[in-house]
Amino acid sequence: MTYLLATASTASLTPEYLAHMVADLHLVIVDIRMDTAHRQDAWSGVNLAQQYGARYRYLPDLANVNHKVQDMSKGVAFVDYDTGYAKLMELNAKSRVMLLCSCHSSNCEKHEIARRHEAATGRKSGIIEAPRTNEQRKKL
Numbered sequence: 001m002t003y004l005l006a007t008a009s010t011a012s013l014t015p016e017y018l019a020h021m022v023a024d025l026h027l028v029i030v031d032i033r034m035d036t037a038h039r040q041d042a043w044s045g046v047n048l049a050q051q052y053g054a055r056y057r058y059l060p061d062l063a064n065v066n067h068k069v070q071d072m073s074k075g076v077a078f079v080d081y082d083t084g085y086a087k088l089m090e091l092n093a094k095s096r097v098m099l100l101c102s103c104h105s106s107n108c109e110k111h112e113i114a115r116r117h118e119a120a121t122g123r124k125s126g127i128i129e130a131p132r133t134n135e136q137r138k139k140l
C-alpha cells in the first residue's frame, strides 16, 4: 500500500507532471476537496474527470467540513469517514491512489487519513508526498 499526497495547485505540481505520474505509476487520483472548482482550469474536478476518466475519482466523503480558512482551527472533520475510507480501500485494492486536496499544510485531512489508516491496520501506511522530480518518481 502506497499513498501519495498532493495539493491541487500549480505551485506544488504542474498539470503536465501530474499526467506523467498518473501514467507511470498507474495512479488513481482521489479528489477529496469539498469544492472541486478551481481558478485554474487544469485543477477543476470537471477538467480532471474529463482528462483522466476512470483514473480520477471524486470522494467527497473524505472531504474536510472545516476546510475554510476561518474554520481550520477546529481541526479536521470528515463528511463521512467510514464510508469514504471503505471506498478508498476498494480503489486501493486495485490501484495505487493519490489523495488530492487543496491544502498546502503538512498537517491536513490527507495526513489525518494517513494516521487513521496506520492506527486501523497497525502498519506503516507508506504515505508519502507525491514525488516532485523524475528521479524521485523512478524510485516508486
Ligand SMILES: [Zn+2]
Residues within 6 Å of the ligand: 101, 102, 103, 104, 108, 109, 110
Ligand atoms: Zn488538505
